[in-house]
Amino acid sequence: MKTLKIQPENVYLLRVFEKDRLSLNIGGNMKIGVLTLGYKTKIPIVVHSGLSKRWDKLFKPELPGIFVGFEVRF
Template identity: 70%
Template sequence: MNLGASQRIGVLTLGYKTKIPVMIHPGLSKKWETLFKKELPGIFFGIEVRF
């Protein structure tokens, strides 16, 4: 489980290892100003290449 943030959004993802040195990070993102409002989070997808 990974937690990331910028000045505008927060992101919560799960990392999946693959057989090649790449990790896939699907998760959810939400703007800070709408964090506690009844609004659905956005979908986040990231790729991490490991050396």
């Protein structure tokens, strides 16, 4: 039986498009690439949700993972 593994990751994001409280972001780190939709809250935190995939499996026919995270803005 295959179980889900949750692994914390630090990723760098580039905001591609922003309108009101929503933003479209791309980014990653040395291990994974991510595509997220961000929602800016009233406090200085942005909640991100989207897709992630390992760079070494980017062009292989397997489904991407789900990415959920947050960004603290100063």
